[in-house]
Amino acid sequence: MNESPTRIPLPDPLETPSRARVRVGLLLTLLGFFIFIIGAKPAWLGWDTSPTVGFIQIAVFIVGLGIICLGGYLGLLALWKGSTRTIAADIGMRLVATGYVISVFAGMADVFGMGTTELGEAPFFGPLQARGVVIGQSIVAIGFLLMIPFGKQPSSE
Numbered sequence: 001m002n003e004s005p006t007r008i009p010l011p012d013p014l015e016t017p018s019r020a021r022v023r024v025g026l027l028l029t030l031l032g033f034f035i036f037i038i039g040a041k042p043a044w045l046g047w048d049t050s051p052t053v054g055f056i057q058i059a060v061f062i063v064g065l066g067i068i069c070l071g072g073y074l075g076l077l078a079l080w081k082g083s084t085r086t087i088a089a090d091i092g093m094r095l096v097a098t099g100y101v102i103s104v105f106a107g108m109a110d111v112f113g114m115g116t117t118e119l120g121e122a123p124f125f126g127p128l129q130a131r132g133v134v135i136g137q138s139i140v141a142i143g144f145l146l147m148i149p150f151g152k153q154p155s156s157e
Contacts, residue, residue, distance in 0.1 A: 018078050025075020032067030039064055053125035058107050069100045069140060076147040083149070092146025099139030106132025 039061025042048045073096055080089065109115035109132070110123035117124050 018081055021078035021081075022075050025071045025073075025078060028071025029068050029075065030071075032064045032069075032071055034064070035067060036061050036064030055111065055123045058111075058123065058125055062104055062107050065103055065137070065140075066100060069096050072096070072140075072144050073147075076144060079149050086149075088146045089149070092143040095143030095146065096140050097143075099136045099141075099143060101136075102139060103133045103136030106136055 037044060038047070039057045039059070042057065073093065077093075105112065105114075106129050107125070108123075109129050110117050110121075110125075115124065115129065116126055
């Protein structure tokens, strides 16, 4: 009664990524982009009711940016299916999260009491906050570039 244990096959490191996971990542990214556009430029959709950028607009585009980060993270992580991520990819994952946090704090600086307006006044999205959000988005983009599996070749089956 000496039975050998059943062996679980290991995934092929050069196996093609899960199409479902990549599609979910892309769909989340597109949904996040649409929400981001609603917050950043509601006039493009005919929804602009105010000449200034207020708290709701800031919150909506930050939520959209978060969904973009989540979708991009899931989609690019699916491309690494079955293989070990490089150090650059791990650094990229952390840069995506760091860039998002920078964007949140720069965009919500007035809400957190670190902006140009006093607490209790309506938040003002000024040029310094816009510059901080763009810097955070640039860090997110660099993180996504580092997460791309450049050297990995898919199997030709």
